[in-house]
Amino acid sequence: xxxxxxxxxxxxxxxxxxIFAALFKGLQISLGYYPIVGLKDFSLNNYQQVLVEPxxxxxxxxxxxxxxxxTFLSLIGGVALAFLLMKVPSCWLHKIINLPISLPHIxxxxxxxxxxxxxGIVSRIFFQVGWINGMDQFPLLIHDSRGFGILAVFLYKEIxxxxxxxxxxxxxxxxxxxxxxxxxxxxxxxxxxxxxxPMIQKTLFTLFxxxxxxxxxxxEVPYLLGNPRNQTIAITTYELFTQxxxxxxxxxxxxxxxxxxxxLTVSFLSLAISRFLPGGRKIW
Amino acid sequence: xVKLSSKTSYYLLLLTAFVLLLPMLFLVLWSFSDRWMYxxxxxxxxxxxxxxxxxxxxxxFPAVLNSFFIAIATTFISLLIAMPAAKYFSLQKLLAPRxxxxxxxxxxxxxxxxxxxxxxxxxxxxxxxxxxxxxxxIHTYFCLPYAMQILLESYRQLGEGYQLTAESLGAKxxxxxxxxxxxxxxxxxxxxxxxxxxxxxxxYLPTFFIGGGKIITLPLLLxxxxxxxxxxxxxxxxxxxxxxxxxxxFILKKAIGGVTYGTER
Numbered sequence: 001x002x003x004x005x006x007x008x009x010x011x012x013x014x015x016x017x018x019i020f021a022a023l024f025k026g027l028q029i030s031l032g033y034y035p036i037v038g039l040k041d042f043s044l045n046n047y048q049q050v051l052v053e054p055x056x057x058x059x060x061x062x063x064x065x066x067x068x069x070x071t072f073l074s075l076i077g078g079v080a081l082a083f084l085l086m087k088v089p090s091c092w093l094h095k096i097i098n099l100p101i102s103l104p105h106i107x108x109x110x111x112x113x114x115x116x117x118x119x120g121i122v123s124r125i126f127f128q129v130g131w132i133n134g135m136d137q138f139p140l141l142i143h144d145s146r147g148f149g150i151l152a153v154f155l156y157k158e159i160x161x162x163x164x165x166x167x168x169x170x171x172x173x174x175x176x177x178x179x180x181x182x183x184x185x186x187x188x189x190x191x192x193x194x195x196x197x198p199m200i201q202k203t204l205f206t207l208f209x210x211x212x213x214x215x216x217x218x219x220e221v222p223y224l225l226g227n228p229r230n231q232t233i234a235i236t237t238y239e240l241f242t243q244x245x246x247x248x249x250x251x252x253x254x255x256x257x258x259x260x261x262x263x264l265t266v267s268f269l270s271l272a273i274s275r276f277l278p279g280g281r282k283i284w
Numbered sequence: 285x286v287k288l289s290s291k292t293s294y295y296l297l298l299l300t301a302f303v304l305l306l307p308m309l310f311l312v313l314w315s316f317s318d319r320w321m322y323x324x325x326x327x328x329x330x331x332x333x334x335x336x337x338x339x340x341x342x343x344x345f346p347a348v349l350n351s352f353f354i355a356i357a358t359t360f361i362s363l364l365i366a367m368p369a370a371k372y373f374s375l376q377k378l379l380a381p382r383x384x385x386x387x388x389x390x391x392x393x394x395x396x397x398x399x400x401x402x403x404x405x406x407x408x409x410x411x412x413x414x415x416x417x418x419x420x421x422i423h424t425y426f427c428l429p430y431a432m433q434i435l436l437e438s439y440r441q442l443g444e445g446y447q448l449t450a451e452s453l454g455a456k457x458x459x460x461x462x463x464x465x466x467x468x469x470x471x472x473x474x475x476x477x478x479x480x481x482x483x484x485x486x487x488y489l490p491t492f493f494i495g496g497g498k499i500i501t502l503p504l505l506l507x508x509x510x511x512x513x514x515x516x517x518x519x520x521x522x523x524x525x526x527x528x529x530x531x532x533x534f535i536l537k538k539a540i541g542g543v544t545y546g547t548e549r
Contacts, residue, residue: 004372005372007369007371008372010364010365010368011366014421014425015390015391015425018403018425022399022402023402081300084293084300085297088293093297096304097297097301104486106522107506107525110510110519110522113510114307114310114314115306124322124325125325128323209393210393213393213395217398219489220488223507223511224507234395256397256401257398259397260398263393263395264393264394267393
């Protein structure tokens with residue numbers, strides 16, 4: 001082995017030990033080998049149950065819906081905000097936009113609760129203005145079935161994150177191309193889709209992967225703001241795993257591997273799509 | 285793209301900043317409120333009740349100390365692991381940058397709940413649950429992507445030129461590190477350290493599962509209060525939490541950043 005490879009060894013070692021040991025352990029237990037509760041026979045029952053039972057399917061679909069909605073809205077809002085930031089070179093406004101990135105999700109969830117719950121500030125303002133006559137007339141935005149509160153937390157955190165990341169890329173771009181295109185008579189829309197988008201699409205796909213995987217399997221936010229009847233997948237796994245009797249654990253591990261598989265598939269598909277789109281192969 | 289005048293852009297940005305700041309303002313107001321019934325817009329009574337309640341909680345000070353200890357240790361170990369790895373990845377030509385990116389981001393791609401529950405089962409067998417070492421190990425795993433991303437970019441900008449020059453002039457590896465790499469890497473290291481500290485400080489799930497209830501940190505105290513709708517106390521914990529992260533970042537910036545010399549980058 002090359003002496004220099006040793007430099008990366010601790011990093012690779014820690015990551016692979018945790019990932020492979022965890023996945024192996026999960027695979028073993030989910031396939032029915034769990035001696036602590038007397039399970040020793042190999043079977044695919046747990047996977048079948050996780051994939052076929054309506055309860056798990058609903059949970060998976062609900063998480064997908066939340067993750068896709070939050071991610072796409074964050075990307076659209078974030079890119080728009082990045083262009084806005086590029087036009088306004090004001091230091092203190094940029095700093096405020098940066099703030100939510102370093103706030104933990106638990107605190108943002110608390111802030112959103114205080115803001116848009118039925119007894120929250122927005123509801124109080126509506127009452128004072130006279131639009132509603134009591135807190136029960138304010139629409140249910142927290143613990144609601146569409147996950148509005150959960151989406152609000154993710155958007156509050158991720159739009160600034162996308163904006164700041166995209167801004168860093170936009171500022172590195174060769175703006176000369178845009179000037180040339182303008183002189184040749186290209187419309188703003190044409191410039192955006194044939195010059196700017198190809199140059200930033202790789203970053204956007206990386207952001208898509210990170211945001212999708214995070215929101216898909218996020219635990220704290222749906223735990224605080226979710227609807228008890230519409231569970232997200234992380235909550236389902238958590239509940240299966242923390243049951244007092246250990247017999248539901250094999251199911252939890254089967255679910256773990258299924259959601260890991262979904263995240264990996266989405267990531268590799270996104271990378272493949274990004275590669276075949278304009279700008280995918282070139283390094284800007 | 286819509287054409288916006290710079291004045292409209294400014295006001296739109298001002299509005300965004302206002303929307304972002306508003307909930308933070310109410311978080312602070314909540315933490316100092318004694319009575320704040322519906323539908324009043326501002327607290328009816330302002331007091332330090334939540335602060336006193338928090339101070340009297342026997343697990344409060346241990347949680348602060350644990351949080352700091354774990355986050356500082358995680359920051360130190362993450363940088364120790366990420367620096368040589370980032371250096372190696374920035375110079376190697378074996379793998380395309382895209383694949384390195386995937387490898388670095390793997391802990392962010394794989395669901396945290398899956399990794400944490402499996403790791404707990406594994407750590408239980410090797411007696412790492414309920415120990416600081418176990419928690420720091422799993423925190424490091426979740427923080428490394430952030431450190432790697434920043435340090436990799438720093439090493440790419442630094443290039444190999446200075447090092448090769450120093451080498452050909454006969455400098456020893458340690459001399460090269462202390463007089464070239466360290467000063468030039470300081471800005472990157474400070475950013476990486478701050479980010480890792482914040483990420484580690486905010487972790488809930490890994491601490492909850494690997495700590496096994498024996499080791500309590502601030503997020504572990506905060507979550508139940510937020511969940512039970514005890515807004516005053518939860519907000520006070522959040523404010524203290526944020527002040528602690530600011531203090532930690534400040535200390536790290538002073539410790540690593542120090543006085544900068546050499547060329548501004």
